[in-house]
Amino acid sequence: MGTEICEVVITADSAEWLVEFTRRLVDDRLAACGQNIAAIRSVYRWDGAVQDDQEARVALHTRVSLVPRIVQRANDEHPYDVPCVIALPVIAGNPAYVDWVLTETESA
Secondary structure, three states: OOOOEEEEEEEEOOHHHHHHHHHHHHHOOOOOEEEEEEEEEEEEEEOOEEEEEEEEEEEEEEEHHHHHHHHHHHHHHOOOOOOOEEEEEOOOOOHHHHHHHHHHOOOO
């Protein structure tokens, strides 16, 4: 049993930038909410070398149909050349919460 909503994960090197980006997405009804984690550690390969950096992370709750617009906004506004933006399926949840997410986001 799937839902019409998903969780979109985005990371950035600045927790403050990410909170402001989250606020803009919520203000524009592209996400119902964003749960920000100010400090994570990311280990990844970039430009042929392994990197080990402090980052921030947000988990946005939104409609599946809005993911392309969130990806585009991240590509336009994010300080990274290739921002991490991934959508994870929500296979089930509290029906009242799912309805709230749908109510608080723009129908695409």
